[in-house]
Amino acid sequence: xxxxxxxxxxxxxxxxxxxxxxxxxxxxxxxxxxxxxxxxxxxxxxxxxxxxxxxxxxxxxxxxxxxxxxxxxxxxxxxxxxxxxxxxxxxxxxxxxxxxxxxxxxxxxxxxxxxxxxxxxxxxxxxxxxxxxxxxxxxxxxxxxxxxxxxxxxxxxxxxxxxxxxxxxxxxxxxxxxxxxxxxxxxxxxxxxxxxxxxxxxxxxxxxxxxxxxxx
Ligand SMILES: NC(=O)c1ccc[n+]([C@@H]2O[C@H](COP(=O)([O-])OP(=O)(O)OC[C@H]3O[C@@H](n4cnc5c(N)ncnc54)[C@H](OP(=O)(O)O)[C@@H]3O)[C@@H](O)[C@H]2O)c1
Numbered sequence: 001x002x003x004x005x006x007x008x009x010x011x012x013x014x015x016x017x018x019x020x021x022x023x024x025x026x027x028x029x030x031x032x033x034x035x036x037x038x039x040x041x042x043x044x045x046x047x048x049x050x051x052x053x054x055x056x057x058x059x060x061x062x063x064x065x066x067x068x069x070x071x072x073x074x075x076x077x078x079x080x081x082x083x084x085x086x087x088x089x090x091x092x093x094x095x096x097x098x099x100x101x102x103x104x105x106x107x108x109x110x111x112x113x114x115x116x117x118x119x120x121x122x123x124x125x126x127x128x129x130x131x132x133x134x135x136x137x138x139x140x141x142x143x144x145x146x147x148x149x150x151x152x153x154x155x156x157x158x159x160x161x162x163x164x165x166x167x168x169x170x171x172x173x174x175x176x177x178x179x180x181x182x183x184x185x186x187x188x189x190x191x192x193x194x195x196x197x198x199x200x201x202x203x204x205x206x207x208x209x210x211x212x213x214x215x216x
Contacts, residue, residue, distance in 0.1 A: 001026055005061025007054045007076065009038055012089045013067035015132040017041070019139075021048050023169045030057035032068075055080045063162060065089065065127075069097050070110050074117035082120035085159045087166075089127045090114065091188050106213050109183045111153060124154035125183045126163045130197040138197040139171025149173035149201040151192060151208065153183035172197070175204045185211035 004020050006013045009031040017027045027049045031038060035051035042051045058064050058080035065087045066076060092103055092110040102108045115123040130138065130150060140147045150172045152163040157178075164174040177185055185208045186192045192199070192207035199207060 002062050003028060003060055005057040005059070005064035006030070006067060007057055007064065008067030008089075009041055009051075010067065011132040012127065013065070014041055015135050016065055016067060016089075016127065017045055017049060019135050019170050021045055028052050028057045028060040030054040058084070063087065066114070067127075069093070070100075070114055070117075072098070072100065072113075076118060078118050078120070081118050084121055085156070085162050086114075086118055086121040086123050087126045087159075087163060088114050088123055090125075091128050091193075093188065106184070109180055109187070111180045111183045115155065115180055122154065122156035122159040123180065124152055124156070124159040124163050125180065125186070126150065126152045126167070129186050129193045129195070134197045135170065141171065142168055146200050147171075147173050148197045149175050149199060149204045150197065151175045151177040151186045151204060153177045153180050153186070155179045173201045175201055175208065177208050184213070189214050 003026040006017055006027055006029040009029050017029050020027050030052050038051035042049050055077040058077045063085040064081055067089045070090045088111055103110050111125040138148045150167055152160050152174055154160050160176050160178055167174045190211045192204055195207055
């Protein structure tokens with residue numbers, strides 16, 4: 001039985017937990033306010049889910065999903081995440097997160113910053129251009145014509161492989177948009193981001209290629 005640690009229990013964390021349990025995973029989920037505050041969600045998710053602190057969710061996961069906006073000062077449990085694949089759903093939103101100069105200048109992507117904050121983990125950017133409620137609505141079995149595709153970016157092929165498997169189980173094809181320095185192509189405001197989950201593999205490739213650096 002594979003256990004997924006999920007840090008962040010909001011729109012994305014909650015929905016990914018539902019999808020993971022539907023696919024047979026166990027889930028250990030955390031937020032910032034503590035496990036007690038997640039009682040209703042865990043009851044809804046059923047016996048394959050439990051709530052913990054972020055550190056314990058990171059320790060429990062065979063791999064871990066971070067569904068928490070990036071902060072300039074690391075607020076994720078780096079030691080507990082060491083040696084693990086970490087799937088990061090973060091999208092940089094200056095109105096919410098503040099201004100990140102190196103990202104605005106195009107010197108680094110926000111996911112390279114997450115990788116720097118978690119130097120002993122293998123970070124993959126994934127699930128960033130699908131609205132959480134669409135995770136079930138857009139899912140289709142493998143082989144369905146015009147199945148929708150999602151992008152993944154990572155500096156680690158084994159992380160891309162894991163996300164590709166997870167996307168397939170959740171109902172999506174994959175486009176590999178690695179390494180993390182290329183992940184801006186699927187970021188907010190870009191064609192791939194505006195198309196959300198409504199794009200086939202071919203359309204997603206075209207949208208990633210059509211990306212242009214945006215003024216911030
Ligand atoms: N919403 C979408 O459809 C969507 C789609 C793709 C990507 N994204 C991106 O994914 C990220 C998460 O989005 P969201 O909509 O799920 O946000 P959200 O609903 O605001 O949830 C954020 C979650 O992160 C938790 N959190 C914050 N700081 C934490 C910490 N230090 N340790 C542990 N947990 C912490 C919050 O816990 P508390 O509530 O206890 O503070 C909350 O459960 C964002 O970067 C967003 O841009 C969102």
